[in-house]
Amino acid sequence: MTPIQYSALSKLIVDAFDAREEIDKDSKYWNDKSVDLVRAEIKDHYIDDQHFKCVYCDREIVTANKSLWDAEHVISREKAARFMFTPRNLAVSCRDCNIAKGQKEVRTTTRQQFPDESRHYTIVHPHFDNYADHIRWVGDICVPISDKGETTQFVCRLTRFTAQLLGVSGVLDDPGFDRYVGELFKAKTKADAKAALAAVSTYVEDIPQA
Incomplete structure (x- = not known):
């Protein structure tokens, strides 16, 4: 920048x-x-x-x-x-x-x-960091790939996009969600991706509505 x-x-x-x-x-x-x-x-x-x-x-x-x-x-x-x-x-x-x-x-x-x-800085800094080294997006799913990425996701509530996609109120700030999303991102086959997506969906279903 x-x-x-x-x-x-x-x-x-x-x-x-x-x-x-x-x-x-x-x-x-x-x-x-x-x-x-x-x-x-x-x-x-x-x-x-x-x-x-x-x-x-x-x-x-x-x-x-x-x-x-x-x-x-x-x-x-x-x-x-x-x-x-x-x-x-x-x-x-x-x-x-x-x-x-x-x-x-x-x-x-x-x-x-x-x-x-x-x-x-604890978050991705626009002048000192390369965004793609810390955060990737899979559609509306934010995938942090570094500690800075995770902190930025939390600080800026970037899971709000996924929450909206899945019909959940608010944001998804639990580390468990990040873990499931990470598995989805790393999936090598369609079957693995479907399994990870199912895990994300199950996790979301268990979140109480605000």
């Missing part, structure tokens, strides 16, 4: 914020009217750079209408307002993933400087 390079006017706004004392860096500043230009630039850049795909669920939203996208702070503004405009802390995501992730902590370190390596 290519980090945003701010226009001259946006850079003035960003630099002014970055120059504040730490105590004066308020996460609520993001919604200030004076930041409208910066927010719009961020969304326009990452919508195009991500090819209209959410960084977490990899689903396409084929529109540049900014109201249908959320500007995503990998490290949430509430956790570290100082990284609010850091280009490699930014992306765009779908509303559902953004809401699910919320203010959850995704760092392995809370050092003052911006964590700038993959190992500093």
